[in-house]
Amino acid sequence: MLIVPSQAARDDYDNGGFEALADINEIYGGTVARVTSSYFKLEFAKVYNILRLADIYQQSLGDDLLYANPNYYLGDGSTIMAFPPSYTFVKKWGDCPSGCMNSETFTFTVANGQAVMVPEPAGIGLLALGVLGFIRKRY
Secondary structure (H helix, E strand, O other), X not given: OEEEEOHHHHHHHHOOOOHHHHHHHHHHOEEEEEOOOOXXXXXXXXXXXXXXXXXXXXXXXXXXXXXXXXXXXXXXXXEEEEEOOEEEEEXXXXXXXXXXXXXXXXXXXXXXXXXXXXXXXXXXXXXXHHHHHHHHHHO
8 A cells, every 4th residue: 555644744754753653554564665755655464455444544644644545556466345245355466566467366245144155257367256246236
């Protein structure tokens, strides 16, 4: 995920502060890498719905955070897509800074407290399942 902290927050970070970022990173296991003087890249050991996580960081850090984005600019990675009652888990690996060479997708539908795996349609790639789940929910 990419974030752009406010100038005051960046100054605090450079001086060993910005405790609010440290606190939320402790909760979600985020590690910080400085990309530019303004942009920070956050990486996570666990797989999260990265869109939702960007919202959580934005809400939690408030005015200290100017921008939070899932980071479609500097690579790719595993994610969870939630379109209730369907949930898609995408595991990606293999040169993810360049966009990930490999992926596996698992889609489940939840009804009456039970999760049922949706089989992959013949002739459709793994990544297409997530797209189909999105289209199915939107239309």
